[in-house]
């Protein structure tokens with residue numbers, strides 16, 4: 001297997017600086033991948049092992065995660081949707097030009113018709129509105145379209161605003177893979193996020 005850690009080395013993830021901004025503003029107001037590097041690495045290992053060739057990210061912030069994943073895997077099909085909080089806060093966007101991009105709410109009729117047009121997607125990462133109602137709706141809607149895996153960010157519910165994701169994740173039946181690793185870049189030995197990858201097969 002190639003050195004995926006080295007491939008991610010140039011991608012800034014949620015580190016102590018991001019954490020300080022989050023604690024000051026209640027939002028991670030920084031242009032970086034809002035990911036625990038160790039878990040992003042775990043996601044890359046999963047993508048490599050499963051031969052994922054198409055990827056959709058719902059909720060991209062400034063696009064640093066999709067930029068990194070597409071650089072490492074050069075997907076055959078890559079798509080993203082976001083309603084644009086990062087740009088509204090004056091941050092630059094880095095969604096690569098080859099991404100099929102929709103600036104809209106994932107609950108909008110535009111999303112529905114766009115998702116239909118995308119067709120089969122190997123891996124969908126749901127990382128938009130983290131309330132239970134919204135994440136459940138994103139899940140239910142996206143499971144209707146052809147896919148192999150539906151993934152969720154923040155399955156640990158560590159931050160109170162992400163508890164809806166943890167609740168939905170605990171309720172899901174099917175095959176579930178958890179990528180939950182210590183968030184070392186902020187100096188703790190536990191996860192503050194967690195990625196869960198679901199598929200409809202046997203658990």
Ligand SMILES: C[S@@+](CC[C@H](N)C(=O)[O-])C[C@H]1O[C@@H](n2cnc3c(N)ncnc32)[C@H](O)[C@@H]1O
Pocket residue numbers: 032033034035057058059060061062063064065066081082083084085086104105106107127128129
């Ligand atoms: C936690 S950030 C995403 C982080 C990103 N996946 C990453 O790895 O860096 C959440 C994003 O979801 C977007 N968002 C929230 N609710 C949304 C919705 N209903 N439809 C579309 N985007 C939404 C916000 O604009 C924000 O950019």
